[in-house]
Amino acid sequence: MxxxxxxxxxxxxxxxxxxxxxxxxxxxxxxxxxxxxLNPDMPYITYGILALNIGIWLIMSFVGTVFGLDLYYQLLYFGAKINHLIVRGEYWRLFTAMFLHIGITHLFFNSYALYIYGSVVEKLFGKIRFVLIYMIAGLMGSLLSYLFSPNPAAGASGAIFGLMGSLLYLLRRKGGLYKRIFGPGLYIVIGVNLLFGFIQPGIDNWGHIGGLIGGFLAANAVGLQDERRLTMRKAVTWLLVIACFAVGIWYGQRKYAPVMYIESSNYMLMEYRNGLQQ
Structure with missing residues (x-):
């Protein structure tokens, strides 16, 4: 008209x-x-993940209160990373763990970081690439935590570190203005958080490292918005990502299979005493 x-x-x-x-x-x-x-510049996927994380935490807290479950059993039933259950075949925990949080403080800081970095990465890479980066990074973080940390773990921080890893890829590919905008602050945030994770007990730093690596690899595999063609570099990176997951699952089976004879209840109590990791 x-x-x-x-x-x-x-x-x-x-x-x-x-x-x-x-x-x-x-x-x-x-x-x-x-x-x-819809306004294509709005980070709707980021908002959706934020809403999902908050909603799951509210439901988990409600169920725990109604049925008198302590935090460990809330995380157990909702899908936290628990090694002896993963080695028994519950590999879906590598995925679900990235949407669970251990307390409101954990949820708040992860939500704030996701809002900041998710909004930026979603706009720079596009929505589909953002989803792939977030999921691959979260899974890679859960995988390294499964392989190298015996403690139960949950949280979006591995996937959030993956978003920072994707920005490292952006700086490597584009440099220039992006490096001046993101570079110093990004390096400091990554360094301080990794250092804090090694010093402070109860933090799953293997999940952070895995997420950072996974985000960088995922960004390399999907490329930027102006890198639409499937190049040899992208294909090789996709194969590398798949190989990492395959080798990780295989190594986990070899590492944890000898302890599968331990009675589940006793093993869970041992993990619980070791402490929950975020």
Missing amino acids: RDEWGRRPEIIEGEYEVIEEWDAGGTYYRRKKRNFR
């Missing part, structure tokens, strides 16, 4: 069309018509 001057209706913030018309009585008026096109 065009107005009397031949102009198309104006689009305001991607949400409304302002339409100027004359009604049957000759009266001029303006009305707004809802436009359901």
Whole structure:
């Protein structure tokens, strides 16, 4: 539709069309018509993951309160990374663990970091690439935690470190302005958090390291928005990512299979005494 001057209706913030018309009585008026096109610049995937994490934490806390479950059993039933269950075939825990959180403080800091870095990475890489980076990084973080940390673990921090890893890939590929904008601050955040993870007990630093590596590899595999073609570099990186998961699962079976004869309840109590990791 065009107005009397031949102009198309104006689009305001991607949400409304302002339409100027004359009604049957000759009266001029303006009305707004809802436009359901989403604004592509809004980080909807990031917001969705934030809502999912908060929703799962609320449900988990509610179930724990109603049924009198302590934190360990809440995490157990909702899918935390628990090594002796993963080696028995519950590999889905490598995925579900990245959506669970150990207390509201853990949830708050991870949510804040996800909002900051998720919004940036989603805009720079695009929504589909963002999902792939986030999921691969989270799985890689869970995998390294499974291989090298005996303690139960949960949290989105591995995937968030993966978002920082994807920004490292961006700096490597583009440099210039991006390096001046992100470089110093990004290096400091990564370094301080990794150092803090080694000093402070109860932090799953293997998950952070795995997520950082996974995010860098995933970004290399999917490429930036202007890197649409499947190149040899991308193909090799995809094969490397798949190989990492395959070798990790194989190594975990070899490492943990000898302790599978231990009674599950006793083993869980031992893990619980070792402490929960974030």
